[in-house]
Amino acid sequence: MPLDAGDAGDVQVTGPRSRGERLLDVRDLRVEFRTRDGVARAVNGVSWAVDAGETLAVLGESGSGKSVTAQAVMGILDVPPGRITGGEVLFKGRDLLRMKEDERRRIRGAEMAMIFQDALSSLNPVVPVGDQLGEMFVVHRGMSRKDARARAVELMDRVRIPAARQRVGDYPHQFSGGMRQRIMIAMALALEPALIIADEPTTALDVTVQAQVMDLLAELRREYRMGLVLITHDLGVVADVADRIAVMYAGRIVESAPVHDLYRAPAHPYTRGLLDSIPRLDRKGHALHAIKGLPPNLMDIPPGCAFHPRCPAARDVCRTDVPPPHPVDEHRGSACHFWRECLHD
């Protein structure tokens, strides 16, 4: 229906993209896995949001539900055994979970892309990398294979793969680990999406290569003004690139804060434990702190605060009542009954 431009002034369909606009809003997301041994509740009411151009780090140990959250957002969860049991995932204001699969597919890769941890297994071993990159243009943009290949070479140049033109026909196993992860990044960037979700993008790499790849990712994110969700267990990676941090434990967000606030004064004993377990040069000679105990079994999450069996400050109320998210200030929140004590400790 054609609208008369003069009368439509009060209907704003899309606004200009600017930093601060909400890009992705995950609300009360819940995911379960049904296995032979029972139901594992991997994500239990997770909420976080990313604004355009912002970097959010989702931090947690393995099994905390951070990767499962990312897969649910991306729509690549293995169903079954996985199942989304509740919540909303608003992308640019629209709930992805209620979209038709075909509509959602068009968003995947084009508007939100994902970078995986293990590039060797995440790239198709029997298809040349150039074709895997070019496929994005062929499928989403309807380009010819030849043009798509030219774009693939450009992309490989972009992520600084040497001799891109000669190597566009090579297979993933012919590249080094760092180069493969660059190809993954190139693939995610291909269609200049508004949001990239990077799931442990540097964990599988050598330490020296980790920094290069992370720097490249941060640089390209700035250049393309994308939102980035960085999923990691590595606090060291987070400090340099993230704007905000959401800390996950047993399928919940336990603390969320701007990165510098969180490093200066954590408002949750779990975050404090994580920070204390980083070896630091200025504390040489001091014993390293490790959080005692193990992460909980997701089929049998402790009642009350899931962290209480490992928490040095746990009291009776922690064993019975699930702590609601307390606003610490307007930018941060903590799911600890005693966040004040923790903050001023």
Added chain:
Amino acid sequence: MGRYVVRRLLQMVPVFIGATLLIFLMVNVMGDPVAGLCGERQCDAATTARLKQEFGLDRPVWQQYLTYMGNVFTGDFGTAFNGQPVTELMATAFPVTARLTVVAILFEIVIGITLGVITGMRRGRPVDTGVLLATLVVISVPTFVTGLLLQLLLGVEWGWIRPSVSPDAAFGELLVPGLVLASVSLAYVTRLTRTSIAENRRSDYVRTAVAKGLPRRRVVTRHLLRNSLIPVVTFIGADIGFLMGGAIVTERIFNIHGVGYQLYQGILRQNTQTVVGFVTVLVLVFLVTNLLVDLLYAVLDPRIRYA
């Protein structure tokens, strides 16, 4: 690659010699090599002695083997029981068995892979369980029973096919025998495809393909199938040799005058030349198809490198 082929060809030599020698020895145990040479009658003692000398049968076995192999390499496979050169028998028999094998392989590809893909994509559903059970039954029923039953049903009871195949053995006539020959391999192809698909369906690169926003069809054909079918293709390739050697039962049931039939006749009439000649060619076919399959593997999977 060239050096690999040469090395493989050299490796084939001892296997070829070993296999033919083994058969040569077996056939020598089998019986009197000249027994068939006097036609239907038993040879008298003098003729036997003369023939034995003529064919060098009085010499040690290893000398006989060398002479025979020497002749084989000049294209002389000896004489069959009816006085025909063995090569002539081969010229009529091998094309028939080759056609039968082609039909069988086509069944494996079309039915086996289709069923495997369907079940692999629907693991644990009723279709999967049903097909899986069916493959177990097919594997369990020996080929000769499958053949006899199909012949009974389709040929005798319902009259859809002629119970025995004419000497021409055209493709159309070989459909049911080909299915019988393929049956067990067909079931294996189905199971292999299913396992391979189900395994790869959970793989990281398929997850990547989905995350790229590719349509489901493209994810399946370009990424899932391309990888999953590599072991299946090599299985089917290697099966060519097995099928040609195993066609003897199917050929006997449907009275097909192929390799198996000639071999059976050769064994019944104790004609060593026919038996050794045909088996020699079958062993060669087996070895060459296996080499080709290994080379094909490298074409399909770039990670394989030949050293």
Added chain:
Amino acid sequence: MPELEPEGEIVAPGLTALPLDQAPPGAPAPVAGTTGRPRSLWSDAWRDLRRNPVFLASSLIILFLLFISLWPSAITWESPLKCDLAHAQEGSGPGHPFGYDGQGCDVYTRTVYGARTSVTVGVLATLGVAVLGSVLGGLAGFFGGAGDAVLSRITDVFFAIPVVLGGLVLLSVVTGDTVWPVIGFMVLLGWPQISRIARGSVITAKQHDYVQAARALGASSSRILLRHIAPNAVAPVIVVATIALGTYIALEATLSYLGVGLKPPTVSWGIDISAASPYVRNAPHALLWPSGALALTVLAFIMLGDAIRDALDPKLR
């Protein structure tokens, strides 16, 4: 043989901790300590098998087969060799539930007695193949070197010869009605299959850390082989041997059908099927009953092998 290029085999640190069950990538890893008692490969497998309907069904069939092989007269009332041409090709009647075959023999009685032959051939051939194959393959895999190379070439030679063909050639000269030539032939042509499996699993087991540790501690070769490697290498041999047992029974019937396997008066399903095929039109029951018994028997062993493999290798589930 083509070999996988090992270059680029990077094991991500995060992945090594994943359990080997069907947890999908990214799924939460179950945390250790949910079950208190110690678990081993075999006790785990046994726990799975007890709940597996396929295992239970195939075991029941096999137990029944063993029973009628040992005491066929428990469920029959005649001799399998008592035939009366007057009844030839007759259908079922009182006391003769499966009818009569072309010679007027009772099909039911012969089908029951046929189990003994099949089970005897299958079990003895499998035992022979398993012992010969695993000893040769195991030693070759453990010690390697020239012996291993020679053995590998020999197995190549045996693989190049079509089995049914070999059977026709070798068994066509055999006279007499015992099962021994058929069993001998199966052992002769069957051992390379087990030998390859045993060799492969010994080579794999040899690389395990605990074997290296035992070696470093100065354990003797024979002790390492018997105490550390054999128990771990034996699982695939058991699986393949179980399935092979079924195929040997089918092979015996095939050879008997071709006229070179067992000979009358031995009672064999293969012989009976072969004998029934010319007059199948008039007396299909004489073909169908032994065929069904044969198929069911082979099926039972293949299913048993399948179930054991699934239980021993959780990755395949």
